[in-house]
Amino acid sequence: IYMRELMGRGMLVDLAHMSERSVAGVYQVIGSLLVEQGHSECREFGQQSGLPDSCFDRAYPLMVSHAHFRALAIQDPRKTTHTPFLPQEYEISERQLAILRRIGGIIGPFVTEDPVDPPPGLTVPYANDCAMSSKSFGYSYRYALQKMDRIGVGIATDITFISATSPRFGNNACWAYHFAKDPGKEK
Numbered sequence: 001i002y003m004r005e006l007m008g009r010g011m012l013v014d015l016a017h018m019s020e021r022s023v024a025g026v027y028q029v030i031g032s033l034l035v036e037q038g039h040s041e042c043r044e045f046g047q048q049s050g051l052p053d054s055c056f057d058r059a060y061p062l063m064v065s066h067a068h069f070r071a072l073a074i075q076d077p078r079k080t081t082h083t084p085f086l087p088q089e090y091e092i093s094e095r096q097l098a099i100l101r102r103i104g105g106i107i108g109p110f111v112t113e114d115p116v117d118p119p120p121g122l123t124v125p126y127a128n129d130c131a132m133s134s135k136s137f138g139y140s141y142r143y144a145l146q147k148m149d150r151i152g153v154g155i156a157t158d159i160t161f162i163s164a165t166s167p168r169f170g171n172n173a174c175w176a177y178h179f180a181k182d183p184g185k186e187k
Contacts, residue, residue, distance in 0.1 A: 003029045007060050014065045015096065020089055023096060030060050046099060056102035064100065064107045066156035067092045069143055072116040081181040085114050097147045107148060108156025109140040115176045122146065131176030133168045 003026055006013055015023055027046020034042035034055060042055035070091035074080045092100075092107070100107060115131035116139045118124070124142050126135060144153045168174065 004033070007033065013060065013062050015062055015092075015100075016065045016067065017090060020093075026062065027099070033060065034058055053102075056099075059103040061103055062100060062105045064092055064096075064105070066108050066110045067144070068110055068114060069097070069140060070094070071119050072113075072140060072143055074115060074117045076117075079117065080115070082176075082179045084179075085176070094147075097144075101148045101152070104152065106152040106154060107144055108154040109137065109144045110156050111137045112157075113137045113140045116140065118143070130168045130174040133174055135168065136176075 003013065007029065013026065015026065018026070024046060031043055031045030031047075034045060037058070039055065039058060041052055042058070045051065045055055045059060068088075068091040070087045070093050073087040073091060074085045075087065077083070077086060080086065097107070099105075111134075113132065113136035116128060116136050118128060118139055122139070122143055124139050126138065128135065128139060130136070141153070141155070
């Protein structure tokens with residue numbers, strides 16, 4: 001009911017911090033609204049990948065105001081001693097990104113990015129060697145640009161910019177290593 005009311009008033013709908021179940025619920029609302037508008041072929045919006053492009057073209061626009069990406073999390077638990085750096089539900093999935101791109105949504109990669117474990121095919125012109133610094137953010141931003149076909153990508157802080165991103169030099173550099181039980185084991 002809440003999502004229908006927001007959409008009925010033309011409000012921005014932000015998927016940030018939503019669970020997988022909540023995101024699926026938003027997709028169901030979009031699908032039911034499309035059916036009510038006479039597009040029965042869109043009934044399974046968000047649940048089925050083979051829907052016509054017209055379903056995505058007509059879908060209610062969504063956003064993710066500040067995002068971490070599940071595909072960039074450290075996938076192998078042996079590569080970190082800090083479990084919050086492993087994939088988490090609150091991070092945006094590949095499927096959510098694909099739907100967001102197809103509906104013309106927008107996303108803001110978070111400037112305070114955890115250590116990243118780039119998937120194959122992501123090219124960045126500098127080393128992934130300073131976790132939670134501007135380098136990690138750069139990987140996140142490039143990933144978003146690639147997945148969104150370079151459209152609808154912004155920058156998100158959620159907090160004051162200066163205190164959010166760790167420097168690359170000095171005592172506070174590469175802040176992720178301060179969380180580790182054994183910094184030598186971190187990527």
